[in-house]
Amino acid sequence: MEVPEYRVRDPGLASRGRVSIEWAEMHMPVLMRLRRMYSSEKPLEGVRVGACLHVTKETAVLVRTLREWGAEVYLAASNPLSTQDDVAAALAAEGVHVYAWRGMSGEEYWWAIRTVASARPQIVIDDGGDLHATLHRDMVEVAKSVVGGTEETTTGVIRLRALEREGRLMYPVFAVNDALTKFLFDNRYGTGQSTVDGILRATNILIAGKVAVVAGYGWVGRGVALRLRGMGARVIVTEVDPIRALEAVMDGFTVMSMEEAARVGDIFVTATGNINVINSRHFKAMKDGAILANAGHFNVEVNVRELEEMAVEKRVVRPNVTEYRLPDGRRLYLLAEGRLVNLVAAEGHPSEVMDMSFANQALAVLRLSREGKKLEPRVYRVPREQDEMVARLKLESMGIKIDELTEEQKKYLESWAY
Numbered sequence: 001m002e003v004p005e006y007r008v009r010d011p012g013l014a015s016r017g018r019v020s021i022e023w024a025e026m027h028m029p030v031l032m033r034l035r036r037m038y039s040s041e042k043p044l045e046g047v048r049v050g051a052c053l054h055v056t057k058e059t060a061v062l063v064r065t066l067r068e069w070g071a072e073v074y075l076a077a078s079n080p081l082s083t084q085d086d087v088a089a090a091l092a093a094e095g096v097h098v099y100a101w102r103g104m105s106g107e108e109y110w111w112a113i114r115t116v117a118s119a120r121p122q123i124v125i126d127d128g129g130d131l132h133a134t135l136h137r138d139m140v141e142v143a144k145s146v147v148g149g150t151e152e153t154t155t156g157v158i159r160l161r162a163l164e165r166e167g168r169l170m171y172p173v174f175a176v177n178d179a180l181t182k183f184l185f186d187n188r189y190g191t192g193q194s195t196v197d198g199i200l201r202a203t204n205i206l207i208a209g210k211v212a213v214v215a216g217y218g219w220v221g222r223g224v225a226l227r228l229r230g231m232g233a234r235v236i237v238t239e240v241d242p243i244r245a246l247e248a249v250m251d252g253f254t255v256m257s258m259e260e261a262a263r264v265g266d267i268f269v270t271a272t273g274n275i276n277v278i279n280s281r282h283f284k285a286m287k288d289g290a291i292l293a294n295a296g297h298f299n300v301e302v303n304v305r306e307l308e309e310m311a312v313e314k315r316v317v318r319p320n321v322t323e324y325r326l327p328d329g330r331r332l333y334l335l336a337e338g339r340l341v342n343l344v345a346a347e348g349h350p351s352e353v354m355d356m357s358f359a360n361q362a363l364a365v366l367r368l369s370r371e372g373k374k375l376e377p378r379v380y381r382v383p384r385e386q387d388e389m390v391a392r393l394k395l396e397s398m399g400i401k402i403d404e405l406t407e408e409q410k411k412y413l414e415s416w417a418y
Ligand code: NAD
Pocket: 153, 154, 155, 156, 183, 186, 187, 191, 215, 216, 217, 218, 219, 220, 221, 238, 239, 240, 241, 244, 271, 272, 273, 274, 277, 295, 296, 297, 298, 340, 341, 342, 343, 349
């Protein structure tokens, strides 16, 4: 398959993209420090990295870091609507092989992923698992030469663990999502803030006084619920896991089934990583004017096909807001076509939180380049020391000092005989 140099919406946007990337660099001190730490060593000299990530200013900071360390980078978008076209143009102008533009068709999306795979990367970075799946399903010969990979998000890690369970995983993968300095901050505070940002940019509604329904009380759901409550919404949580449901109750949220919540919600946000969480049964019960948004990785949580089938009329009323009129005259408003609202209607997580996620990505890539060939094809957690290093660097960048255990305290904590 032919691998073009790059394909972006408009190369003329490069200078605007460069300024945007500089803004992100200013707010990503940990990743910038790591970049400087290893830049003279060039640990990735001669390494081809293939990545499938949301093409944002924060991703650009990661890509620039990998290139500073010597890597050649091939980059595809991990969602057809999340690419920041100016950033893609800036990266292309710098020599990154980027295949991404906002509004790619399904066919173009998969073409870009296959193009990255065709470059025969030794290291693969993915967000959601589509690049890993393509390598395992359609490009097995290429997968055989992959030294190792990483995965950015919960949904991608779930898919990789399924491959591992079936004994089909072909290379070692670091589950970057499962690093404490990733999911506790990125999934919770990053998605929490940027999801509300996406809803506001799309709709400009007042959150105060609204009834918001959050489906899923995992790391993303609890961040979204927390931030919506912070802005004055009355928040209802729906769950399938009794322990998480109980946590939501004791965190002060109202918990009920989606069947019940559908009748009372003004704003719905799905954050489950699961399919068909809001469907025709719920659409039938919803109030006129209800707003539907998704923060989970794939556009499968709100059943858009059923909404399309039920609707008698459909129109775009604002950017990223589609109105569906139902036969009885009620109108439902779907944001961002049911795709990740924070990346489509806003800019994704703020740079400060991607700083830690992408510091973990960079360190995982470094580890793979050094040790990947010795690792079994399994899904690995990032080592505790890496997590602690990222946390310490982040605290340092914020000017925050913490205490250290004294020798006396260490001994006390290790003994049983007081
Ligand atoms: P998680 O596993 O911590 O939480 C998911 C929760 O959803 C679980 O508690 C589960 O019990 C619940 N759930 C599953 N099916 C449900 C259903 N039918 N109804 C109600 N609850 C249900 O996962 P997470 O880290 O919170 O991630 C959730 C999704 O968000 C994933 O797809 C992940 O990849 C994605 N994600 C998106 C962003 C973003 O930028 N938008 C960032 C991080 C993660």
